[in-house]
Structures are given as C-alpha cells and as structure tokens.
Amino acid sequence: MKATINDVAKQAGVSIKTVSRVMNNESSVRQLTREKVMKAVNELHYQPNLAARNLAGSKAYSIAFIYDNPNAYYVIDMQNGILAACKQQGFELIIHPCQAKSEHVLDEIADMVRKSRVAGLVLTPPFSEMPEFVQKIIDLDVDVVRIMSGDVAPDEIAPCIMVNDHAASESITQHLIDLGHKHIGFIGGESAHMSTVERLRGYKKALTDNGIIVDERLIIDGEYSFESGVHGAKQLMSEDVRPTAIFSCNDEIAAGSLFAARLMGISIPDQLSIAGFENSPFSRQTWPRLTTANQPNQKIAEDAANILIAKSRKQLAKNSVNHYTPRLIVRDSTGKISNLN
Amino acid sequence: MKATINDVAKQAGVSIKTVSRVMNNESSVRQLTREKVMKAVNELHYQPNLAARNLAGSKAYSIAFIYDNPNAYYVIDMQNGILAACKQQGFELIIHPCQAKSEHVLDEIADMVRKSRVAGLVLTPPFSEMPEFVQKIIDLDVDVVRIMSGDVAPDEIAPCIMVNDHAASESITQHLIDLGHKHIGFIGGESAHMSTVERLRGYKKALTDNGIIVDERLIIDGEYSFESGVHGAKQLMSEDVRPTAIFSCNDEIAAGSLFAARLMGISIPDQLSIAGFENSPFSRQTWPRLTTANQPNQKIAEDAANILIAKSRKQLAKNSVNHYTPRLIVRDSTGKISNLN
DNA sequence: AATGAAATTGACAGCGCTGTCATTATCAAA
DNA sequence: TTTGATAATGACAGCGCTGTCAATTTCATT
Numbered sequence: 001m002k003a004t005i006n007d008v009a010k011q012a013g014v015s016i017k018t019v020s021r022v023m024n025n026e027s028s029v030r031q032l033t034r035e036k037v038m039k040a041v042n043e044l045h046y047q048p049n050l051a052a053r054n055l056a057g058s059k060a061y062s063i064a065f066i067y068d069n070p071n072a073y074y075v076i077d078m079q080n081g082i083l084a085a086c087k088q089q090g091f092e093l094i095i096h097p098c099q100a101k102s103e104h105v106l107d108e109i110a111d112m113v114r115k116s117r118v119a120g121l122v123l124t125p126p127f128s129e130m131p132e133f134v135q136k137i138i139d140l141d142v143d144v145v146r147i148m149s150g151d152v153a154p155d156e157i158a159p160c161i162m163v164n165d166h167a168a169s170e171s172i173t174q175h176l177i178d179l180g181h182k183h184i185g186f187i188g189g190e191s192a193h194m195s196t197v198e199r200l201r202g203y204k205k206a207l208t209d210n211g212i213i214v215d216e217r218l219i220i221d222g223e224y225s226f227e228s229g230v231h232g233a234k235q236l237m238s239e240d241v242r243p244t245a246i247f248s249c250n251d252e253i254a255a256g257s258l259f260a261a262r263l264m265g266i267s268i269p270d271q272l273s274i275a276g277f278e279n280s281p282f283s284r285q286t287w288p289r290l291t292t293a294n295q296p297n298q299k300i301a302e303d304a305a306n307i308l309i310a311k312s313r314k315q316l317a318k319n320s321v322n323h324y325t326p327r328l329i330v331r332d333s334t335g336k337i338s339n340l341n
Numbered sequence: 342m343k344a345t346i347n348d349v350a351k352q353a354g355v356s357i358k359t360v361s362r363v364m365n366n367e368s369s370v371r372q373l374t375r376e377k378v379m380k381a382v383n384e385l386h387y388q389p390n391l392a393a394r395n396l397a398g399s400k401a402y403s404i405a406f407i408y409d410n411p412n413a414y415y416v417i418d419m420q421n422g423i424l425a426a427c428k429q430q431g432f433e434l435i436i437h438p439c440q441a442k443s444e445h446v447l448d449e450i451a452d453m454v455r456k457s458r459v460a461g462l463v464l465t466p467p468f469s470e471m472p473e474f475v476q477k478i479i480d481l482d483v484d485v486v487r488i489m490s491g492d493v494a495p496d497e498i499a500p501c502i503m504v505n506d507h508a509a510s511e512s513i514t515q516h517l518i519d520l521g522h523k524h525i526g527f528i529g530g531e532s533a534h535m536s537t538v539e540r541l542r543g544y545k546k547a548l549t550d551n552g553i554i555v556d557e558r559l560i561i562d563g564e565y566s567f568e569s570g571v572h573g574a575k576q577l578m579s580e581d582v583r584p585t586a587i588f589s590c591n592d593e594i595a596a597g598s599l600f601a602a603r604l605m606g607i608s609i610p611d612q613l614s615i616a617g618f619e620n621s622p623f624s625r626q627t628w629p630r631l632t633t634a635n636q637p638n639q640k641i642a643e644d645a646a647n648i649l650i651a652k653s654r655k656q657l658a659k660n661s662v663n664h665y666t667p668r669l670i671v672r673d674s675t676g677k678i679s680n681l682n
Numbered sequence: 683a684a685t686g687a688a689a690t691t692g693a694c695a696g697c698g699c700t701g702t703c704a705t706t707a708t709c710a711a712a
Numbered sequence: 713t714t715t716g717a718t719a720a721t722g723a724c725a726g727c728g729c730t731g732t733c734a735a736t737t738t739c740a741t742t
Contacts, residue, residue: 045451052700252626
C-alpha cells in the first residue's frame, strides 16, 4: 500500500541511498538522477516515513510547544504559527499543555523528550521566564527558544524572541493621556508574568514623562482573566478618585472591565475609556470594540519554530534574539475625556 | 543519555523481549519478573521510543485531529479532550487544521497518513458530514470516528458520535416560548453544517408543537461568526414584524447579535431576548451573559479518541454510536416578554 | 518420579530510513 | 592518453523496538 524508499529506488533504478539524498535535498546528486527519483516519488506518492527517519537519523523532525495558558486565541495563534513553519519544512508539531505550578512539569517534559525525538521546545511564559527552569530543560540536552517579555534578552543560554511590552504599553498609555485622561487605572495580569511587569513599567513611564504622578491606588493586581477584569474595574470605580480610563493588561481583562462598567451603568467611552492588550479576536467582539495593542502571536510562533529548525540543522551560529513591538490599535472603547466626569 | 530497551534488559537481567512484554502490559509475564523489570525501568527513567515502536510494530500510537473551524474555543476543547485520552494510553496527538473547500484536503491527509502511522482520525464537521469524503478516507485504510450532528447515525461505515442538536435546539426554543415569545428569529450557521440544519429543525419543531406558525422571514442564513450575528440581527430587527427573541445558532453569532442590538439601542433582555448555542467561555463574557446550550466538546473528543484507541487494539467489535444532547443553560440574555414591545 | 500441557522466556529478523565508508564515474590538467 | 582530484553513487550496518517462533520452565496429573 504505502510506498517505501525501496519501491522508489527500484522504480527509479538507483540505490535507496540516492533516494534518501534526493529527499533530503543533499547536494552531489546529478540533476538527471534527481529527476528520475522525483518522477518515481511522484508516481508512487512516496512520503518518507517519519518514524524511520527519526530512528535512523541523528536529526529530529518534531517541535514541541510548551504552554500553560487558558487563552484559547493565544494558543491557537501560536499553534498555527508553528504549524506554518513545520509544514514548510516537513516537521511535526507536538503540543504540550501543562501546569506551571505542578511539581511534575519537568518530569513530564523529560518523558516527552525521551519518548519522541524533538528538534526543540518552544517555551512560552511563564516557563520561558523562569531562568532555572529553562536551564534545567537545556540540561536535558534539548534545544529551546524562549518567547518572553522585555526589550533586552536576559542571558545567552538560549535564543530568545523578545516582545517589547514596555514600549507598547507606553504608547497605549500615551494614547490615553493624549485623550485628556489624567487618572488612569491599571489592572495587571499575574505578576509572575514579565508581561505584566513590563506593561506596568511602560504605563508608569508614560505617566511620569507627562508629569502625571503615579497613584498606587489606581494600580490593581489581577490575573489574565475576564473575572479579574470584572473585579478590578469594580474596585477601581469605587475608589475616592475614580479613574476616567482603565488600561487592562490584556483583552480578556478589558472585556471584564467593560462588563463591570455595564453592571455599574457606566457608559463606554463617554464616562470611562478602557484599553486592552493583545488584539485577540474578541477585542473586536465586545461592544464597543476595544482599543488595544496588536501582538502578532502567529508570526512570533513561526519565527520561534524556524529558529529551532535552523538550529537543528546547524544553520544557526549563535543564539539569535528577535524583537517584536506590539502596535497600538485605536478602536471605540477609548475616547476624549468628557465633562460628564 | 536516554535509556533504551537494551539498558533496561541488562539491568533487570532479562531479555529485551520480556521488557517489551512488560511495557505493553502483556499477560504471561511472571509477577516477579514484571517487578524486576519495572524496577529497572524506574531507575533508568526508561520511556519506550515512539518512533521505534511505530516502525517495528503493527500498532499505531498517534491520533490525528482533522478540523476546519475558526472557533478557537471549540478547537482547544477538542484538543484537550483528545489529549486526555492520549495521555492515559501513551498516545500522541497530531493536529491537522485544513480547508474543507480546498481540493487538496484529501491529498494532504493521505500524505500525513503516509508520513506518520496513525491509529485513526477524529473527523469533525464539515468533514464528518460528507459521506463520500469519509468513504475516501476509509479507503486510505485508516480508522475514523465521526463527530456529527443528528440523532441517528446515517450509516455504518464508521463509528459515530452523534450530537443531538435537534433536541437541544428544541429546548432552547421552548424556553423562549415559555417566556412568552411568539416572534422568534433564527440566525443560522453555514447551511452545509448539519448542526445548522438540525438546530433549525428543532426550532421549527418547537414552534409548531406550540401552535406557532413558522415565519420564513424570521429565518436568516448566516455562518458561524460574530459578523454574521451582527448582520443577521440587523436584518431581523428591520423586518416588519420585529422578533422579540433571537435564537442564534452558536455563541459567536449570539455575541454578534448582542453587539448589533447595542448599536441599535435595543436593550437586552428587556426589549429583545437572545440565545446562543455551545456554552463556549465567551457566552459568559458578554453582557448580559448568554442563555445557551452546553455542548460538552471535551468529553466528546475524549470519547472519540478512546474509540479509536479501542479500535486499534481490536477491542471494539462493531462500529459504536455514542450520543450526546446539549443541555439548556439559562442566563441573563433571555427574559420574559415585556410590554415595551 | 515421570509425563505432558500450559505458562514463561528468549533468539533473531526486520520495520524504513540515515550515517559511514568504499567504490565508481567524471573531467580538467598534465 | 594518463593522472589525480573530485563528484556521484552504492553496500551495508544499525537506530530501538515488536512479531514470530522456538526453547525452556513450571506444575498439576499420573
């Protein structure tokens, strides 16, 4: 049924080794031979067997995606990005959701690596931001790419993709300030995530640069969830100094803030501006639509996978560092400060 | 570095075949021997290599998930369900998003099956509902489970998981009727999806059973998207006979309907009741929260994977058929008909 | 204690491919 | 035309496991 390398070799009148060379795009195969082989490959619908390649070769053909993230849009975007890179290169994707808090995470990952040879792991926050954890993974003798928040890579132990949340957050806050807001609330995600720290930093920077004093009462610790947005907004709106704008650390929190505002009969954006972060599909599905910052997760993930693939082919000299800065997208949930307040 | 079956055999003082037997839970291994082997396995952190198993054995250890669905929540739920089954049984998940409309789908799937030995495919709509397509896949000599809409399996060519959209839709519509609504709009998803057809059927059944005449002007063709909900609701609310309630074919459409209602200054549920379908996370994240029907996607997917696993172990006599009926969840987007209308 | 059937174990080939190394073909330069 | 270097190809082992089948052990019966 399924054609093997032997069938192709026979049909093309060459040795299996030559077929192998063609399939792996190795040089030193004469053009004529290559064509003969490709003809047979096409006729037989030959597709090299991954298991056999994995077993026989020293190269790997899979990439693992490690995450602990309840955000479906994020996960799907990342998957699709990795998949795009994989498809081009004949790689396979192994998805590995896990609990950052579990004590077994490392064991689980180690088991996975023992079970399937893997070209490398795509590490997302919070894993990517735990230096000792990353080091332990590397000690497992696997390659790794870290996707993390920040403008400068923290160390050289692995290639990084840095997302400049600081700058993006600054531009969101600046946008709010430009609209006339002076009392701007901030609802954070998990403080263990660097993205929260960085976004808070950008928020403070913008305020300070504009001569606005940071009011700690307007800064709420939260987590990256809808519910957290609901609570955060309720809390902020019951402060003595009510903010006229809220910067929510991601779109889900923002949606929650929106929800809470509705409950309290506050109209958006007339009485309160709300901004999110991430540009996930549902920032377009709230009413009003959310002002946010676009984080190109799919591109980032594709990048990450390509780095791993290049590395496994020894085409990567040193640990590269790529940079992304989310861009402000103004929609309807933010507006000029009105005299209703 | 990584322990192989040889290392374990040596350490346990048995042959590799015996180790293999233990790892595969075969009978006819003495208890004492089994313990010796397991001791070595644990000491060496031995994990059988998947590639080698795939290559050597006649069994497969992967399940492929085939889908064409923009709904991130749906996909994640399904993945997690399959993954749960896989984890228990040492299987691996291969995700395969693809375009139902593309002419290459079948080739792509065929290539995937040639490349990785697979225990079977989990087919979701629309693939699962295309009989000729399913047959072609089966002709590829792969096992298949179909997850589809309906109360009776259409044929015997493969095991099915039937989701009774008809009954669920009927109970949603009945709920609306019980609240006093007589003009109930319906916004469908893609009409190529059986779920749309079945939900429409349930809707009509409930109306008819309650002596309400079906008004075709209140039935809008759409697709499973937020935008479609926006358009559909706008259209419905500009009819001569304005509906007092809208049954949207899924939560995204419902969210869109909600959005459109806001734009038009219609308050929910006072002036208009809106119901969704699926109970995706964001039915809880709109304002007001959506009345919907809970579709247990994760359970369904786990089921599907387990069927495939059982089948690949010849533990399944005939093609099984499982049934699920989504259950009504009443939240805040539906209410008694008011005299505002 | 001898017997035979059943339970338990092991030797060995081979899954489909790649890596290594040896062999052969090719071609410019002498 | 011969030579030598280089390009192109092939033979063969072996990756880590399972399937087959044969060898050995066990144990209830005689």
